Amino acid sequence: MMRNEDQHFWHIRSDCYDKLFWVKDKGYLETIVECADLKKHQLVLDVGTGTGVVANVVKKHVGHVVAIDISDPMLTKGSWSGISVVKWDIGDYLFAQGLFDRVIARMVFHHILDNLDRAILRCFDVLKEKGKIIVAEGIPPSDDEEVIDWYSQMFKLKEKRRTFTPSLLKFYLEKNGFKNIKTKIHIMDNFSVKNWLENSGLSKKKRAKIYEMHVNADQKIKDAYQMHMVDGDCLIRTVNAVITGQK
Secondary structure (H helix, E strand, O other): OOOHHHHHHHHHHHOOHHHOHHHHOHHHHHHHHHHHOOOOOOEEEEEOOOOOHHHHHHOOOOOEEEEEEOOHHHHHOOOOOOEEEEEOOOOOOOOOOOOEEEEEEEOOHHHOOOOHHHHHHHHHHHEEEEEEEEEEEEEOOOOOHHHHHHHHHHHHOOOOOOOOOHHHHHHHHHHOOOEEEEEEEEEEEEEEHHHHHHOOOOOHHHHHHHHHHHHOOOHHHHHHHOOEEEOOEEEEEEEEEEEEEEO
16 A cells, blocks of 8 residues: 555656656667567556556557556556556556566666565566566666765655666566566666756755755766756766566
């Protein structure tokens, strides 16, 4: 069951979610589709579907998509033609074992603070033999410990969340039974910090603090993000890992 504070968080975020540039970034979506190796006969589970952006892209390539999310506000703002939608927590049992050919989870697992292993194991259970999971997550732009720490501290100002690296994502997938782990990196250049913050659902005070943290960051951080100012906006280079694992 979703906590009251989480319900409030997603209610606020849902109002502007589709205005976030990264949500509909064509390159990011194409990378997920490529890594998923989709076929017309497949049944796909889209975990943490939100407003259904990934589900709507994927449905063009497969037989059918089932989309799940725990947030009513996000689901009510989605477009679901040709998609089966269920309000559900991936950590709880619902689907039969061995039902899906693919499970996709974009920008979902960093929100699961409790029982991440259980959520990943449920994904493993519902996949057919040799089925694949595709996990897409934002990661720090460098392996440098100072950069990772800055990334983690910055996001703490925004929300409660996990910080992933490709090696940590691989660890969790292997721990829960997945094999043949592969990683593909997707880069978003000129990512608008202004767009991200204005559509984050955060208060003006929090947005200002996060923006200032970017602008006043040490040079090492700015270099890692290829940070630069254009017309009053802070533009950065963000990094996303798309990890695939096989049952």
